[in-house]
Amino acid sequence: xxxxxxxxxxxxxxxxxxxxxxxxxxxxxxxxxxxxxxxxxxxxxxxxxxxxxxxxxxxxxxxxxxxxxxxxxxxxxxxxxxxxxxxxxxxxxxxxxxxxxxxxxxxxxxxxxxxxxxxxxxxxxxxxxxxxxxxxxxxxxxxxxxxxxxxxxxxxxxxxxxxxxxxxxxxxxxxxxxxxxxxxxxxxxxxxxxxxxxxxxxxxxxxxxxxxxxxxxxxxxxxxxxxxxxxxxxxxxxxxxxxxxxxxxxxxxxxxxxxxxxxxxxxxxxxxxxxxxxxxxxxxxxxxxxxxxxxxxxxxxxxxxxxxxxxxxxxxxxxxxxxxxxxxxxxxxxxxxxxxxxxxxxxxxxxxxxxxxxxxxxxxxxxxxxxxxxxxxxxxxxxxxxxxxxxxxxxxxxxxxxxxxxxxxxxxxxxxxxxxxxxxxxxxxxxxxxxxxxxxx
Numbered sequence: 001x002x003x004x005x006x007x008x009x010x011x012x013x014x015x016x017x018x019x020x021x022x023x024x025x026x027x028x029x030x031x032x033x034x035x036x037x038x039x040x041x042x043x044x045x046x047x048x049x050x051x052x053x054x055x056x057x058x059x060x061x062x063x064x065x066x067x068x069x070x071x072x073x074x075x076x077x078x079x080x081x082x083x084x085x086x087x088x089x090x091x092x093x094x095x096x097x098x099x100x101x102x103x104x105x106x107x108x109x110x111x112x113x114x115x116x117x118x119x120x121x122x123x124x125x126x127x128x129x130x131x132x133x134x135x136x137x138x139x140x141x142x143x144x145x146x147x148x149x150x151x152x153x154x155x156x157x158x159x160x161x162x163x164x165x166x167x168x169x170x171x172x173x174x175x176x177x178x179x180x181x182x183x184x185x186x187x188x189x190x191x192x193x194x195x196x197x198x199x200x201x202x203x204x205x206x207x208x209x210x211x212x213x214x215x216x217x218x219x220x221x222x223x224x225x226x227x228x229x230x231x232x233x234x235x236x237x238x239x240x241x242x243x244x245x246x247x248x249x250x251x252x253x254x255x256x257x258x259x260x261x262x263x264x265x266x267x268x269x270x271x272x273x274x275x276x277x278x279x280x281x282x283x284x285x286x287x288x289x290x291x292x293x294x295x296x297x298x299x300x301x302x303x304x305x306x307x308x309x310x311x312x313x314x315x316x317x318x319x320x321x322x323x324x325x326x327x328x329x330x331x332x333x334x335x336x337x338x339x340x341x342x343x344x345x346x347x348x349x350x351x352x353x354x355x356x357x358x359x360x361x362x363x364x365x366x367x368x369x370x371x372x373x374x375x376x377x378x379x380x381x382x383x384x385x386x387x388x389x390x391x392x393x394x395x396x397x398x399x400x401x402x403x404x405x406x407x408x409x410x411x412x413x414x415x416x417x418x419x420x421x422x423x424x425x426x427x428x429x430x431x432x433x434x435x436x437x438x439x440x441x
Contacts, residue, residue: 002057002087003137003162004073005036008048011350014041017221018066019074023047028056032165036075037063042221044346051157052137052164054079058087079137136163143168222315233374237293238414241372242426246433248388248404254436262330272308272362273333275385277439278432280304280324282425283358289425291416292357292378298416305356307376308336310343317343318376320356329439360385370407380416383429384409406433 007017018040024030031053039048057078061068068074076087134151136144140163144151147168154171156163219227251274259268283290283304291300304325307318319339321332342348357380361373364387373384386407393403408429412422432439 002082003052003054003077003079005050005075005077007061007068007070007072007074008039009070010039010041010046010048011044014070014221016067016069017041019061019063019068020045022059022063024056026056026059030054030056030077040221042225044348046349050077051166052077052162054137055082057082134163135161136168137165140165140168144171220314226315229377230374233377237375237377239375239411240414240419240422242410242412242419242422243370244408244410244426244430246406246408246430247393248406248433251433251436252388252404258329265330267330267333269329269333271364271388272360272385273329273336274433274436274439275360275362275383276306276308276321276324276332276336277327277329278429279358279360279383280306280321281432281439282428284325285428286421286425289380289417289421290357291380293380293413293416294378301357304358307353307356307359307379308339309359309361309373310340312344312346317348317353318356318359319343319348319353322355358382364388364406370409372409373411375411375413377413379413381410381412381422381425384411 007019010017019037020040021038023035023037030036030050032050034050035047036050037048038045040046054077056075058076059074060076061072061074078087135156136151141151143149143165144154144163149168149171151163151168154163154167155161157167248271251271255269255271255274262269281304283306287302288300290302290304291298303323305320305322306324307320310317310319319336321327321335321339324332327335339348339352343353359373359376359379359382361382362385363371364385366387368386369389370386371384373382375382388404388406390402391405392400393405395401408426410422410426410429412419417425
């Protein structure tokens with residue numbers, strides 16, 4: 001029975017995508033793991049791999065088609081012995097005729113001119129304990145039989161739950177507990193929800209501006225997702241804000257000395273690299289704040305996985321620096337530059353921008369003194385970083401002096417972090433940045 005290849009969900013927030021390019025054509029033979037197409041998601045352009053082997057019998061969605069819903073059939077895969085004639089109009093397989101009753105022994109034998117009976121028909125499809133058919137590819141059935149595996153105990157990852165080769169090969173692995181899967185989903189970015197209506201319809205708003213010149217900008221997948229997630233965050237996350245000023249003079253001097261030493265290695269540390277390290281270490285100092293909201297529970301993480309907002313054309317990414325507390329400043333700097341570069345080219349894989357408990361949004365390089373950032377669920381907090389500005393300050397001895405001061409605002413999810421805990425977390429961030437040498441200890 002021909003298999004439909006479905007539009008995959010290549011990111012947690014993806015509801016539809018653009019089938020940018022086919023990498024195969026009708027009649028091509030493919031194996032599990034072969035690249036089939038390039039698909040533009042709400043975040044990036046990604047390559048889509050085959051999960052089974054067979055022949056591309058029919059391409060249902062042309063390259064360049066926008067707005068293809070997840071789980072829409074985009075092509076049909078033929079298995080050994082199947083032909084394009086097995087595909088009915090619309091792409092799926094034709095309904096099979098009811099099997100004819102086997103001829104009784106006294107029935108007339110077939111004549112020499114009649115078609116010979118199949119001597120080796122394919123074995124009947126396996127069934128579960130309830131007598132329901134188990135859908136599995138021929139290769140998966142063969143591997144299962146060779147290894148004595150019960151297909152009814154294997155979950156299929158192919159279209160419509162079909163069991164494929166990879167499922168059988170992984171069958172001996174211990175299945176994840178449902179609770180673990182739920183927690184993993186909670187740590188990753190949640191599916192985007194549709195924003196609530198804002199009082200006036202789009203047509204009503206457009207009518208207000210009739211007679212005025214304007215350009216209508218079509219929303220791409222990324223912009224729609226950002227709009228949905230920001231609406232979700234502001235409507236469902238109880239934000240509160242903590243603000244501090246940080247003196248940067250010691251950090252700027254220390255950074256200059258380190259950059260001289262690192263010049264031969266081609267490494268140049270930025271202030272943002274120190275901020276990432278300071279936040280990662282602060283999360284270790286206040287482990288209860290290294291947490292995410294998981295709907296009916298709070299998940300406290302052990303590693304400091306810090307997300308950093310990167311502006312790109314039409315939106316932003318938040319790539320995650322995993323285990324940031326364990327990495328040197330030079331390693332963080334190199335990794336951040338690589339992630340930022342690939343983010344701007346929309347070449348990040350989902351695992352590189354999902355997860356983390358804490359985020360940083362730095363607009364200081366754009367001349368912004370201070371601002372309040374919106375939390376990116378399920379993160380527990382986000383630090384908004386402004387520019388370092390020379391200001392008059394009062395020293396410990398009461399004398400007036402000039403210092404480089406950076407204003408930061410910590411946006412906190414009150415469901416995850418209480419006021420005193422948030423203040424403690426911000427205190428550690430400030431101390432790390434005002435005494436940068438402690439971050440090397």
